[in-house]
Each structure stands twice: as C-alpha cells, then as structure tokens.
Amino acid sequence: MxxxxxxxxxxxxxxxxxxxxxxxxxxxxxxxxxxxxxxLPQYRVENFEEITLSKVIPAVKNQFLEVNELTVDHNQFVTVKGLDENGEEIEGYIDANSGKIIGKSEKKSExxxxxxxxxxxxxxxxxxxxxxxxxxxxxxxxxxxxxxxxxxxxxxxxxxxxxxxxxxxxxxxxxxxxxxxxxxxxxxxxxxxxxxxxxxxxxGEDKQDHKEISFPDKAPEQFEINAFKTFQNIKLSEVQKIEFPFTDDVEELYTLKLHDRELLVNQFNGSILSEIKYPKTVLLEALSLxxxxxxxxxxxxxxxxxxxxxxxxxxxxxxxxxWRRMKNKIKNQFSADESNIIILVGSENGSTLGFANAIKNQLVKFGKKVFITEMNAVKAFPNADQLLIFTSTHGLGDAPSNATQFEKLIGELNFFKSIQTSVVGFGSTNYPDFCGYAKKVESWLQNQTWNQTIIGFHTVNDKSVNEFVEWVKSYNQISGTELSTTPAQYVNQPKALQKFEVISKTVVSEDCQNYVVTLKPSKKIKFQSGDLLAIYPGNEGKERLYSIGKVDGKIQLVVKLHESGLGSNYLYQLEVGSHFEARIVENKSFHLPNKNEAILIANGTGIAPFLGMINENSKLLPLHLYVGFRKETPIVKAFKYSLQTYLLNKKIHDFQFAFSREGNHCYVTQIVQNDAEKIASLLQNGGVVMICGSLAMYKDVIVALEQICIEKTNYNLAHFQANGQILSDCY
Ligand SMILES: Cc1cc2nc3c(=O)[nH]c(=O)nc-3n(C[C@H](O)[C@H](O)[C@H](O)COP(=O)(O)O)c2cc1C
Structure with a gap:
C-alpha cells in the first residue's frame, strides 16, 4: 500500500x-x-590561480590608452574594455600576464x-x-x-x-x-x-551600501601601482570585475568586485576606502548558477x-x-455477489492481471459468471464455488501491493461451504525466494476448513506463457472447460505490426466455408510453420490468431468463414494485391522437431501448419498425416493433389483422410485408432505426435492416444507429454 x-x-x-x-x-x-x-578556445593563462592584481593592472594599463573595466568570466578568461593607442574603442580577451589582446570577445549566438x-x-x-x-x-x-x-x-x-x-x-x-x-x-x-x-x-535582500567617503581637496602623491599592498594581496582568480578610475580626479576610485565582497580602492596609494561583504543569498546564487x-x-x-x-x-x-500497468485493468460483467467463479489477482505491474483477464474473458464467453478483483478485496462471496488465485511475488518473497491485506482477511472469513481453489504463482527464478508469496497463499488456504484444492500449486517463471498453459490444461481437465491452450493467446504485449500483401485467395461455396489465403510479408521476416499470424480486424484492438503454414516461403492460412466471425470476414474481404497489418507470433511449442519421425493429426483448418511443415521437409523426415473433413470439397481435393506431389517427392511418407459426411464416414480419431500399432512404436522410438484443429477433436484424440499408450506401450500418455512428444495447437 x-x-x-x-x-x-x-x-x-x-x-x-x-x-x-x-x-x-x-x-x-x-x-x-x-x-x-x-x-574550447583557450584564453585562460597558465598561472591564473597565482597571478595578483599588482601584476595584471599595470600590464593592462601599459597596453591601452585608457582602461574602463576588466572582467573575469566563469571560464577564467579575462576581458578588457577601453581605448587603444589610437583612441579607438576596444574590447577583447587579454593575456593577463602581458595585458596584450589575444582574442576577440564573442557574443552568444542568437x-x-x-x-x-x-x-x-x-x-x-x-x-x-x-x-x-x-x-x-x-x-x-x-x-x-x-x-x-x-x-x-x-x-x-x-x-x-x-x-x-x-x-x-x-x-x-x-x-x-x-x-x-x-x-x-x-x-x-x-x-x-x-x-x-x-x-x-x-x-530577502540585505545588500549593504558603501559607507560615505570623505576625500581630500588635493590629490595625494601617486605611488607605483605594483607596490599597492591591496593589489599585491588580491589574486586575479578572486576577481569578477574591476572598474577603473575614469580620470585622475581625487574622487575617482578602483571598484573591485570580488567573488565574496566589493572594495573601493584609492587610485593613488591603493588604500581600501570601503569594503562591503556580499550577503549569503548572492553567494548561494553564484553557487547555484x-x-x-x-x-x-x-x-x-x-x-x-x-x-x-x-x-x-x-x-x-x-x-x-x-501504460503497461494501466492497460491491464479490472473490468467485470457480473457482480461479486452473483458470480460463481472468483478470480483474485495479486499484481504489482499488471502482467499477472493480463493472464487473469485472459482466463476471465474466456470463461465469460463460455457462459460462466465470473468476477475478477484484487486479493485485498477478498470476502465471503455469497455464490462463489471456485476461487482462482493468480499472484506475483514482490520485494523479497513479499505480497504485491494489492495483496498485502490478504493474509489477515482470509484468516477472518468463512464461506460455510466447500470452495474449490487453485493458486498460480507468478515470479522469477532470478530472485532467491521464487514465487515466495504465492507459496504462502497456498499454505494459508490449506489451513482453511472450507478449502478444497482442485489443482496443485502451479508456478510461472518470468511470465512464461508455455508454463501458464500447463495450468490451463490442468484446469480444463478438472473443470471440463475448453480454455485455449495456445500459448500465443496469453501473450500480453502486442509488438510492432508489419505489412503483409495478399497474394492469392480462394473463394468459399455453399458446400465449403473454408478458404486458403496466401500472404507475403513486405519486409523479410523470420517465421516457420506452426507460428501464428495475429491480425487486428476493425481497429478495435481485438486480436485474432491463425496457424501459419510456410509454403514456398509464403504464409498460407486455411480459414473457415464464420457468418459473424470478425477475423475470418476481415481476411476474406481483402482484395488480392492489397496490404494489411499483422504480426507473427513465434509459437516454439508447435514447431516440427527437425530430426524425428512425426505423426500429424488435424481436422478442418488445422491442416494449415502441416501443409507448410510438409512443404518445408527438405530433410525428408518420415511424416504421416491424418486429417479429417466433412466432405471432399474442391479445396480438400486441392490439398489431396498437393499431398500426392509431396508423396512423390518423399516429403511425406503417407497420408489418410477421414470424411465424416461421405466416403469412409468417420472422424480423424478413428483413423488414428486404426493405426494404433504404428503410433505406439513411433512414440516408443522418440517420435512426436502433433495435433492441430478443434478442441473437441483434440479431446477425442487425446483419449484415443491414452488408450494406445496404455495398451501398446509400457507408459501412459503423461510420460510422452512430459517428454515433449505430444504437441498441440487447438482452439
Ligand atoms: C522489485 C521486484 C521484486 C521481485 N521479487 C520477487 C521475488 O521475491 N520472488 C519471485 O519469484 N519473483 C519476484 N519478482 C518477479 C515478479 O514476481 C514477476 O516478474 C511477476 O511476473 C510480476 O508480475 P506483475 O507484473 O503482475 O507484478 C520481483 C519483481 C520485482 C520488480
């Protein structure tokens, strides 16, 4: 606080x-x-700190017909004003030892x-x-x-x-x-x-005036200036300005403005006639300047x-x-009292709130009543069934500022019923106490009679979206929701956009709402199949992501045109030859490992990244494609045609199509199950299975794979998942 x-x-x-x-x-x-x-122009004399006025004043007087004043500036340059031998006015920098002009004094430029x-x-x-x-x-x-x-x-x-x-x-x-x-x-x-x-x-200003001086009627005898004790005792470095006597009138004096005082000096014998010390304010002003x-x-x-x-x-x-902090604000569609899922956030700089908001928005889309608030606002929410706590750690294992009251508040409250909880800690392993505060939160919850932990404590290092997705997967499993497991969905900060040109686009028909659009980046950029293209339709700051297939160096997207789909309509209405702005989101967790045999499983538009991976398979890795569509539409025929060419080039080992509404009347899961032996042996030999397409298909395929693993290998699916052999990008 x-x-x-x-x-x-x-x-x-x-x-x-x-x-x-x-x-x-x-x-x-x-x-x-x-x-x-x-x-930079050096008009400063070497012995500036030592030279006294008894040397400087006679030297200057020797050089000029008349000297009016001598100033020493902050650069330690000495300027003289007076008349030269010809009676001409002169102003310039002098060598204080000889009194000779060594440079013209310059005014500051306009x-x-x-x-x-x-x-x-x-x-x-x-x-x-x-x-x-x-x-x-x-x-x-x-x-x-x-x-x-x-x-x-x-x-x-x-x-x-x-x-x-x-x-x-x-x-x-x-x-x-x-x-x-x-x-x-x-x-x-x-x-x-x-x-x-x-x-x-x-x-205030307590500047004094010089005292009244009484002058003799007749001018006294003129002593040699270099013998004046006063001038012998004052160094040039103490001087700001010297005003010379105009004439040899007895009342004409030297006025010496030094750094800390002002002296009036008799021009005939050098005696000090008056001295005033500057007030502190003047000294402080000079120091401040x-x-x-x-x-x-x-x-x-x-x-x-x-x-x-x-x-x-x-x-x-x-x-x-x-700006980043403010961007991630708390916004709620449902009130605290009516909501069943409460998301509590502990965040100092807003990034944890960004993750929490991404979860809240999806849950609301799925029809859940969700309320998101800071941890300091925890209370016995009357309709809550679930408490999801996302918190960062600050200081050295301490609470972020909007969670400092949480320990006290949670100790005092009771829901009088069982509440499902899950804590996700956001932190950094750069700190000795990694996710220290989140760990404390988890332990406080364990002490509550009403607490029912549904997912074990999860940590996210350095805002890693991949680590966060692991929690999302666990949450999906436990709660039966289908939150996106695409890491890019949780990337918080859109980076600079790039221009892309539409190279070609197919048209949709009544039978088939899928279309293929090919794009070329205006500037050379690095990307590969499995990365995502983020587009921002309608200037509303909304982001839509599409899986990229890199085909012949270009971006190929396969998109389903939804009647009110923001992204699919936006892309569909783009003319060939037109340009638009988007960005590539690197999706490392869905890149084809470049030394393994792989099984690629897709349905519908999920084929897009695999077409690219096969096109780019210059190492001729054995790739096996299983893909499901409703019908063999012209676009599917075109896919089949290019796959046959890839087969001849050995870029793909084999491929199988499942058609749910005609032909073999089956889903892709079934053709996967038919090849159980092949899949089991591939997994045991270190090969990978990549899945892309709808979440419903993903769930079915995962069940099928689980069964294959149990029946035909010595491990369960979790073993291969932990080995990084099951990769997915489903939506
Ligand atoms: C001043 C400071 C102190 C931090 N101390 C810790 C710490 O003790 N332990 C830890 O795991 N992370 C620590 N972090 C890292 C943050 O918890 C982490 O970056 C988190 O993602 C930030 O989330 P937020 O933007 O929501 O605040 C610290 C960060 C900062 C800036």
Whole structure:
C-alpha cells in the first residue's frame, strides 16, 4: 500500500511536469554542450590561480590608452574594455600576464540566446520563470519519490546499488539510470528552484551600501601601482570585475568586485576606502548558477548534459511502464455477489492481471459468471464455488501491493461451504525466494476448513506463457472447460505490426466455408510453420490468431468463414494485391522437431501448419498425416493433389483422410485408432505426435492416444507429454 502511494505520487508529478521537463531537458542538453564549447578556445593563462592584481593592472594599463573595466568570466578568461593607442574603442580577451589582446570577445549566438530564454522563462518573462521554477521543484519531488521507490524495490538503502533483476528493458533502464543520475538531478532541480526563488527576492535582500567617503581637496602623491599592498594581496582568480578610475580626479576610485565582497580602492596609494561583504543569498546564487549551468567546470557541464539526456530516458521508460500497468485493468460483467467463479489477482505491474483477464474473458464467453478483483478485496462471496488465485511475488518473497491485506482477511472469513481453489504463482527464478508469496497463499488456504484444492500449486517463471498453459490444461481437465491452450493467446504485449500483401485467395461455396489465403510479408521476416499470424480486424484492438503454414516461403492460412466471425470476414474481404497489418507470433511449442519421425493429426483448418511443415521437409523426415473433413470439397481435393506431389517427392511418407459426411464416414480419431500399432512404436522410438484443429477433436484424440499408450506401450500418455512428444495447437 505504501509502495502505491509513492508510486502514485511519483507518477502524478511526472504527468504534471512531463512536457516542461521534456522542454527543459532538451534545452538543457543544448546549453550543456554550449557550456563545454565555450571553454574550447583557450584564453585562460597558465598561472591564473597565482597571478595578483599588482601584476595584471599595470600590464593592462601599459597596453591601452585608457582602461574602463576588466572582467573575469566563469571560464577564467579575462576581458578588457577601453581605448587603444589610437583612441579607438576596444574590447577583447587579454593575456593577463602581458595585458596584450589575444582574442576577440564573442557574443552568444542568437540560437543559444533563444534556447537560454526558452529554458529560463519560456519567453514569458516573470510568469515563465515562475512556471519553470515550480517544475524544477516538481523534478526535485519526482527524484525524491523515485529514490524512495528504488529503496523499497531494492529492500533497503544498503542494497541501493545491488543487482537489478531483469524485469524488462524499461524497468531496468528506469531503475538503473535513476540510481546513477539521482544526485545530479537533485542538484539540478534544487539549484533551479533556488535561482527562481532568489530572482523574486523570496529570501530577502540585505545588500549593504558603501559607507560615505570623505576625500581630500588635493590629490595625494601617486605611488607605483605594483607596490599597492591591496593589489599585491588580491589574486586575479578572486576577481569578477574591476572598474577603473575614469580620470585622475581625487574622487575617482578602483571598484573591485570580488567573488565574496566589493572594495573601493584609492587610485593613488591603493588604500581600501570601503569594503562591503556580499550577503549569503548572492553567494548561494553564484553557487547555484555554477551548479545549474556547469559554467565553471566542463566536466560538470558534461555530467549535467548526460543527466538531461537521462531525464528523457526516464520520461520514456516511466510512461511506457505506466501504460503497461494501466492497460491491464479490472473490468467485470457480473457482480461479486452473483458470480460463481472468483478470480483474485495479486499484481504489482499488471502482467499477472493480463493472464487473469485472459482466463476471465474466456470463461465469460463460455457462459460462466465470473468476477475478477484484487486479493485485498477478498470476502465471503455469497455464490462463489471456485476461487482462482493468480499472484506475483514482490520485494523479497513479499505480497504485491494489492495483496498485502490478504493474509489477515482470509484468516477472518468463512464461506460455510466447500470452495474449490487453485493458486498460480507468478515470479522469477532470478530472485532467491521464487514465487515466495504465492507459496504462502497456498499454505494459508490449506489451513482453511472450507478449502478444497482442485489443482496443485502451479508456478510461472518470468511470465512464461508455455508454463501458464500447463495450468490451463490442468484446469480444463478438472473443470471440463475448453480454455485455449495456445500459448500465443496469453501473450500480453502486442509488438510492432508489419505489412503483409495478399497474394492469392480462394473463394468459399455453399458446400465449403473454408478458404486458403496466401500472404507475403513486405519486409523479410523470420517465421516457420506452426507460428501464428495475429491480425487486428476493425481497429478495435481485438486480436485474432491463425496457424501459419510456410509454403514456398509464403504464409498460407486455411480459414473457415464464420457468418459473424470478425477475423475470418476481415481476411476474406481483402482484395488480392492489397496490404494489411499483422504480426507473427513465434509459437516454439508447435514447431516440427527437425530430426524425428512425426505423426500429424488435424481436422478442418488445422491442416494449415502441416501443409507448410510438409512443404518445408527438405530433410525428408518420415511424416504421416491424418486429417479429417466433412466432405471432399474442391479445396480438400486441392490439398489431396498437393499431398500426392509431396508423396512423390518423399516429403511425406503417407497420408489418410477421414470424411465424416461421405466416403469412409468417420472422424480423424478413428483413423488414428486404426493405426494404433504404428503410433505406439513411433512414440516408443522418440517420435512426436502433433495435433492441430478443434478442441473437441483434440479431446477425442487425446483419449484415443491414452488408450494406445496404455495398451501398446509400457507408459501412459503423461510420460510422452512430459517428454515433449505430444504437441498441440487447438482452439
Ligand atoms: C522489485 C521486484 C521484486 C521481485 N521479487 C520477487 C521475488 O521475491 N520472488 C519471485 O519469484 N519473483 C519476484 N519478482 C518477479 C515478479 O514476481 C514477476 O516478474 C511477476 O511476473 C510480476 O508480475 P506483475 O507484473 O503482475 O507484478 C520481483 C519483481 C520485482 C520488480
């Protein structure tokens, strides 16, 4: 809970100030580069730190007819203003040892002036300065709340720089840069805030005036300037500016503006006539300017520039993470009180909620009354029969922030009837206590009188969809539901889409609603038969997946046109030659193992990946295809025709068709059963069985295979499943 408060604070502050921070970072990078660039022409003298005014002032006076002022800038370059021997006005950098001009003083370019003005005040004068000042302070708060989040995440200040487990590129980037750039960002934000406050004199101004000086009527004797004690004691490095006396009038003085004080010095004997010390606010302002602009030190200027770049990274990675978190929201079609299945979710960053939502949506489609909520909202749901708990682990074996109250609440509640439960732990083996919190949840449930565990504790490492599908399969078996066991169904984050061209498409008939569509990716991409093509029809963000057969390097899909099918209608209405966007989803668990004999079992459109696998079988592995259709329609005849060609090329060893409405009047399960001996020996010799098509067919085939295993091998089907010899992609 506390974590959430800091996270909300961090996020809200970032949202409020992001546009300003974006502008301030980009202009800050430019100004940092300028600050480094300014130091490149070297007008700084070697002995800058040692040389005193008793050397510099006579040297300068020697070179010019008249000297008005001498300034020393933050680059330690000395500029003189005055008149040359010809009485011409002159302004330039000098060598402080000789007083000679060594370079022309240059004004800042218009571009840099423009950027500076945007950075400081958004061209809005005082109003702009206030806005920028507020944002500098917000940056300070963001950095502070971010530090607290890193400390909480790393479990203590002492572990601040401990290894960051890999939780995705964005999170890694955010935490990594956060730890290294925290200090410069705090300095940038505090100095920026101070400069604004000081500009509006919010710290008061206790600047003194010089005291009244009484001058003699007659000018005293002129001593040698290099003998002035005052000038001998002041180094050039202490000076900001020297204003020279205009004439040899007795009231004309040297005004020495040093870093910490201002002196009025007698031009005849060097005595100090008045001295005022600058107030602390002025000293702090100079320090803030040095720290905020990097003007005094090029290494610091480079650090400031890199820190500004890091702020851009923060904005990008922070918003990407938050978007992912928010994307997986809780939405319910049924109320808590009317629902029979309750899904409780413990999730910090939203990925577990993504898995839970995928299950909820499917169960609702199958007509179940399901309610999904966070674990902290657990209660004695009046109509609940089943409690599915999906939880991640955070900290070091701790609860995610929306599950922190669960232990207390579950200890207090009673359903007064038996409730079926199943716990799935989401975690990462990068952490010492893998799924530690989920394990605790499982043990708390075991202590409840009402608990009836229906599936043993399952874990999912690193958001692995394949591991999650194992739980889905167990759930399907126990509950009799037909939730999708296609891993890609649970992939949470759609990646960048690619363009595909429609190369050819067959037409459907009254007899046959299946059609074949061939596609070519616009750019070269890697894919293979058994992968999936995800399409997004109707711009509604809905995803539809189709099994790919790679035939002659192109994507071949076999699709059944459903009357109100979103995906099948979308693909069917695409013209040959037109383009559309989709993405390939790698489906490693349904790739043809490239050294084994294989039995391929399909019904209907499930033939698609197998046609591709056979086409690609350049190693001439012995492949046996069993496929079921209703009737021998023209499209099925075309499949048969190409299979006969593959037979001649030895790309397939044999194939059998089952027709449920004509011919041999049987289902594919039956032709599988007929070949029990062959299947048993293939499995015992390490071969694989791949199944693609409807879930109903899958269930029947699995029963048939179970029987074959028991009767004809020394093992049950689970043995071959565990060996990775039974692969499926059914829907
Ligand atoms: C700060 C932090 C601490 C974590 N601690 C653990 C842990 O102790 N044990 C574990 O198995 N996984 C740990 N994880 C991994 C997460 O549980 C895992 O990535 C999970 O899939 C995240 O789910 P969520 O996005 O729903 O929060 C941690 C992750 C983070 C970011």
């Amino acid at each position: 506390t974590l959430s408060i800091w996270r909300y604070a961090h996020f809200t502050l970032a949202v409020v100030s992001s546009l300003f921070l974006l502008m301030a970072s980009i202009t800050g990078i430019i100004l940092a580069i300028d600050a480094v660039g300014q130091k 571009f840099i002036q423009w950027v500076t003005s945007l950075h400081r005040s958004l061209f809005l004068h005082d109003t702009g300065r206030i806005i920028i000042g507020i944002n500098a302070f917000l940056l300070f708060l963001i950095a502070t709340s971010g530090t607290i989040l890193v400390i909480q995440r790393q479990k203590g200040i002492l572990r601040f720089f401990a290894k960051i487990p890999n939780e995705g590129w964005n999170q890694f980037l955010h935490v990594f840069t956060g730890r290294w750039f925290l200090l410069p960002i705090l300095i940038i934000s505090l100095s920026g805030t101070y400069l604004t406050l000081n500009r509006f004199k919010l710290f 040095d720290l905020h602009t990097g003007r005094a030190n090029s290494i610091w200027a480079i650090i400031l520039g890199i820190s500004s770049i890091s702020i851009l990274f923060f904005i990008y990675s922070g918003f990407t993470m938050s």
